[in-house]
Amino acid sequence: MSRPILYAFHVSSCSWRVRIALAHKKIEHDIRVVNIVNRESRSPEYMSKVNPAGQIPALEVNGNVIAESLAILEYLEEVYPQKPLLPKEAIERAKVREICELIATGIQPLQNPKVAARHSTETEKRLEWTEYYINRGFIALEKILNTTSANGKYCYGDSLTTADCVLVPQVFNAIARFKLDMTPYPKIMSIYNSLMKLEEVKLGHPDNKLS
Amino acid sequence: MSRPILYAFHVSSCSWRVRIALAHKKIEHDIRVVNIVNRESRSPEYMSKVNPAGQIPALEVNGNVIAESLAILEYLEEVYPQKPLLPKEAIERAKVREICELIATGIQPLQNPKVAARHSTETEKRLEWTEYYINRGFIALEKILNTTSANGKYCYGDSLTTADCVLVPQVFNAIARFKLDMTPYPKIMSIYNSLMKLEEVKLGHPDNKLS
Known part of the structure; x- marks a missing residue:
């Protein structure tokens, strides 16, 4: 290969x-x-x-x-x-993929800056659009993560999964780009903070310019 | 079970x-x-x-x-x-999933009537928004399907895959709901027409009310 x-x-x-x-x-x-x-x-x-x-x-x-x-x-x-980044049991794999898809279809495409720019030329209206879709997704995500990882460090208990790969950039965007108030999402924030300590996560941080 | x-x-x-x-x-x-x-x-x-x-x-x-x-x-x-709805080889499975994801993240969420309604209260502006995103996705999809299924009936050759499950409702929406001009997409249309002949596809047609 x-x-x-x-x-x-x-x-x-x-x-x-x-x-x-x-x-x-x-x-x-x-x-x-x-x-x-x-x-x-x-x-x-x-x-x-x-x-x-x-x-x-x-x-x-x-x-x-x-x-x-x-x-x-x-x-x-x-x-x-x-x-592995997926659990062994089919039902567990499905729950991890559900989280990936919730973010990848329900949040990311709609909060994309180019989509917001097509919606409006006004900064305030663009931000309102973006915040609406991130909040809508995060409200659901907060509830789901409280069941898939009630006491866990990451999205699905204490093992890193593809859901974590997808969560990190979305939360980073919400915080760093859009200054979203994350107070309503303690579970998401706790998982994000655990993830941001990992070397494999830090490596791809947007501040690390690729060359 | x-x-x-x-x-x-x-x-x-x-x-x-x-x-x-x-x-x-x-x-x-x-x-x-x-x-x-x-x-x-x-x-x-x-x-x-x-x-x-x-x-x-x-x-x-x-x-x-x-x-x-x-x-x-x-x-x-x-x-x-x-x-099976996925091919055997990892690279082939990846191409099928790529098609699924292109539609599920790049087209469907953006052409959703509720999203268009949030963009504008004017019918014409909503339709313009919807058409823009469906066309943007279909232009890419047409090219991809010409490589994954150059001579095939469905999205990945002649076997039904998850990509076909995802393609059907998106093309149906484009045609039936938004009256999109499909002339630029002969490959997509040829696959759609093959799929719409299948019993497993017809069963879920939106005209068949569930009760």
């Missing part, structure tokens, strides 16, 4: 999801920086050679490209089973 | 995804109708007993509830391996 190549950028929250998994599983890989701020990910070259959807992350393995971060996480779990 | 209970509604596109899989795998189940039009899915009872996110579908198995349609599809695939 060839060494995987990750197409990523340091401020991309969906890249961070995958970078946590790669670091956790200690998978050696190369990185190709794709600048999403200057729209390099929408360039004809990137879209024709890597990902027709014009997005990162994308993972190239043996000449094939996998796009979409949750699909990449599942692939890594299947091909690199060491330090 | 107890008989699964699916919480669903006939006009819910995400319920349709799961209903295709249940029908394809011939999994006996019960249905509980949750009316999303009159906001039954947002009732305190449903949100406290079934899904804190206030959404359908949800699948109850042995007293546990799994929410989020892709998580349910993965669960069904693991627990009911008959008539």
Whole structure:
């Protein structure tokens, strides 16, 4: 198997999801920086050679490209089973995937700054839009995490899972970018704080510029 | 194992995804109708007993509830391996999941009528919003399907996969609800037309009221 190549950028929250998994599983890989701020990910070259959807992350393995971060996480779990990021029982795996999907479909796409910018040119209206969708998702997430991890450190008890890979960048966005009041979400914050202590999480922090 | 209970509604596109899989795998189940039009899915009872996110579908198995349609599809695939909806090889499974996720994160949440209604009270602006996001996703999808299924009937060659479960309701929405011009998407349309001939797909059609 060839060494995987990750197409990523340091401020991309969906890249961070995958970078946590790669670091956790200690998978050696190369990185190709794709600048999403200057729209390099929408360039004809990137879209024709890597990902027709014009997005990162994308993972190239043996000449094939996998796009979409949750699909990449599942692939890594299947091909690199060491330090698993999914529990063993089907029902437990389902609950972890439910958390991933709640964030990946119910929050992330709607709080995306480009989507908010399409909604309105006014800063205040954009922020109101973003806050609405993050809060709507976090209210549900807080309840779900109180059942999947009543006394646990992470999203599903004390083992790191793909749900944690997806949670971290979303909470980071809420706090650092949108200054969201996290008081109503003590469980989410407690898990986030535990996760931010881990080396595999810190590595992909948006402050660490990729080169 | 107890008989699964699916919480669903006939006009819910995400319920349709799961209903295709249940029908394809011939999994006996019960249905509980949750009316999303009159906001039954947002009732305190449903949100406290079934899904804190206030959404359908949800699948109850042995007293546990799994929410989020892709998580349910993965669960069904693991627990009911008959008539598989994912290919055998990891890279092929990844490509199928990539298609699922492209639609489930990149199109469906953004074209949701409630999101469009939050964007604007004007019908024309809502439609413009919806069309923008469906077209953006379909442009990428058309290219991807031309590689994953250059000569195939369905999204990944000639075998039904979870990608088909997710494609059908999205194309149906585009055509029936939003009257989108599908001329630029011959591959998507050819796959959709093949799929709409299947009994397991027709069963969950929004015209077939659940009771």
